Amino acid sequence: xxxxxxxxxxxxxxxxxxxxxxxxxxxxxxxxxxxxxxxxxxxxxxxxxxxxxxxxxxxxxxxxxxxxxxxxxxxxxxxxxxxxxxxxxxxxxxxxxxxxxxxxxxxxxxxx
Amino acid sequence: xxxxxxxxxxxxxxxxxxxxxxxxxxxxxxxxxxxxxxxxxxxxxxxxxxxxxxxxxxxxxxxxxxxxxxxxxxxxxxxxxxxxxxxxxxxxxxxxxxxxxxxxxxxxxxx
Numbered sequence: 001x002x003x004x005x006x007x008x009x010x011x012x013x014x015x016x017x018x019x020x021x022x023x024x025x026x027x028x029x030x031x032x033x034x035x036x037x038x039x040x041x042x043x044x045x046x047x048x049x050x051x052x053x054x055x056x057x058x059x060x061x062x063x064x065x066x067x068x069x070x071x072x073x074x075x076x077x078x079x080x081x082x083x084x085x086x087x088x089x090x091x092x093x094x095x096x097x098x099x100x101x102x103x104x105x106x107x108x109x110x111x112x
Numbered sequence: 113x114x115x116x117x118x119x120x121x122x123x124x125x126x127x128x129x130x131x132x133x134x135x136x137x138x139x140x141x142x143x144x145x146x147x148x149x150x151x152x153x154x155x156x157x158x159x160x161x162x163x164x165x166x167x168x169x170x171x172x173x174x175x176x177x178x179x180x181x182x183x184x185x186x187x188x189x190x191x192x193x194x195x196x197x198x199x200x201x202x203x204x205x206x207x208x209x210x211x212x213x214x215x216x217x218x219x220x221x222x223x
Contacts (some may be wrong), residue, residue: 006154024132032209034211034212036214042216043202043214043215043216043217044155044202044214044215046211046212046213046214049211079151088156089155091154093209094157094168096168097208097209098145098157098160098167098168099145099157099160099168099170100145100147100155100157100204102154102155102156103156104154105152105153105154105156106155
């Protein structure tokens with residue numbers, strides 16, 4: 001079945017810097033890749049997603065890139081702010097199109 | 113538009129007991145997926161319901177079961193609770209193969 005690896009597990013940046021989180025997936029049939037932000041004690045919040053027919057997608061300060069050949073995708077956050085501090089999860093939709101398979105998460109800390 | 117809601121928010125049970133968790137899907141969504149999130153881990157897929165039928169299941173034992181009702185709300189039932197069942201249980205609603213939106217979760221503690 002699908003397996004998703006996520007790196008790094010923790011990431012500390014200064015306010016205004018960029019942050020990059022990388023994920024790899026195992027099932028080449030996967031075609032949908034969302035990213036979720038989870039603040040402490042809160043629900044996972046969908047922040048951006050990408051489908052396999054697109055190589056890059058941007059939404060203000062966040063962007064996601066996808067390399068289907070290498071089976072990896074990345075989240076890029078520019079001009080980080082303290083409120084970006086949270087745990088970020090990448091996920092891949094399984095071949096059946098039902099289950100999201102999540103990475104183990106990246107704890108992002110943005111210090112001012 | 114109403115978001116995904118779950119009840120209860122917290123629950124404490126003892127080993128061997130049974131528990132029922134509830135989820136109301138976002139307005140219009142006909143698909144509900146359930147996930148278990150252990151502390152410090154990513155959510156793990158339990159199962160998905162679409163139009164009142166189970167539409168996919170993860171690697172969870174049969175004591176984890178579910179229902180979906182005609183209004184698309186859903187229940188997760190866990191029998192014979194074990195200590196390792198302590199976790200945050202999340203439901204997510206969507207249309208099939210579309211983005212999944214999570215509820216706030218139910219935190220279950222098994223003593």
